[in-house]
Amino acid sequence: MLLEGNNLGVRYGSGPWIFREVSVSLRQGEVVGLVGPSGSGKTTLGRLLAGYDKPQEGSVALNGAPFVQRGYHPVQLVLQHPEKAVNPLWRMRRILQEGWAPDPALLEALAIEQAWLDRWPNELSGGELQRCCVARALGPETRFLIADEMTAMLDAISQAQIWSSVLDIVQKRNLGLLIISHEPHLIRRLCSRVIEWKDLIGVRT
Numbered sequence: 001m002l003l004e005g006n007n008l009g010v011r012y013g014s015g016p017w018i019f020r021e022v023s024v025s026l027r028q029g030e031v032v033g034l035v036g037p038s039g040s041g042k043t044t045l046g047r048l049l050a051g052y053d054k055p056q057e058g059s060v061a062l063n064g065a066p067f068v069q070r071g072y073h074p075v076q077l078v079l080q081h082p083e084k085a086v087n088p089l090w091r092m093r094r095i096l097q098e099g100w101a102p103d104p105a106l107l108e109a110l111a112i113e114q115a116w117l118d119r120w121p122n123e124l125s126g127g128e129l130q131r132c133c134v135a136r137a138l139g140p141e142t143r144f145l146i147a148d149e150m151t152a153m154l155d156a157i158s159q160a161q162i163w164s165s166v167l168d169i170v171q172k173r174n175l176g177l178l179i180i181s182h183e184p185h186l187i188r189r190l191c192s193r194v195i196e197w198k199d200l201i202g203v204r205t
Contacts (some may be wrong), residue, residue, distance in 0.1 A: 001028045009057030019201045033179045033187030036197025042180045046148045050077035072099045076137035080149035082129040086121045093117040100139035127158035136171045143177040
């Protein structure tokens, strides 16, 4: 399966273009890194590829066909700030059940304790909450995972544990993984292919 963004361009209203003529692809089984400075447009690109937003120019396709927003989306996005990605009025069990019933094996692989599922989001640490957001994104229909600064707010030990678990799951399930970061050393350590944002953008005005 192939995820493609072709000649993408984004602007807000009549303001300047954030970027134009950006094309990127990701195949199942690939671990690709996108590295560039903060505020350059990487998060916007991730949202386009995951179907969260629509481009003003270009298109996003899955296996050559436009996205069809129906049921559980095969492209999932994990954001930098997990507290902004969950409903604070729901317990964690309900949050995890948004797309699928929690798989005990997956929860174990991500070191998620069963006791967390009965807690509110604000009762978990940042690392615990982010593990749950990753689990929610890795439903049985997921084929591509986009990790946008996924561990940037966590301590070094939590970062290493989460990436070890995620990379193991990605390999076993043959998922495509796009890691978006402003940390080159992280990207080069985890990824088999690295894209520099400055080389990716076409025209920027």
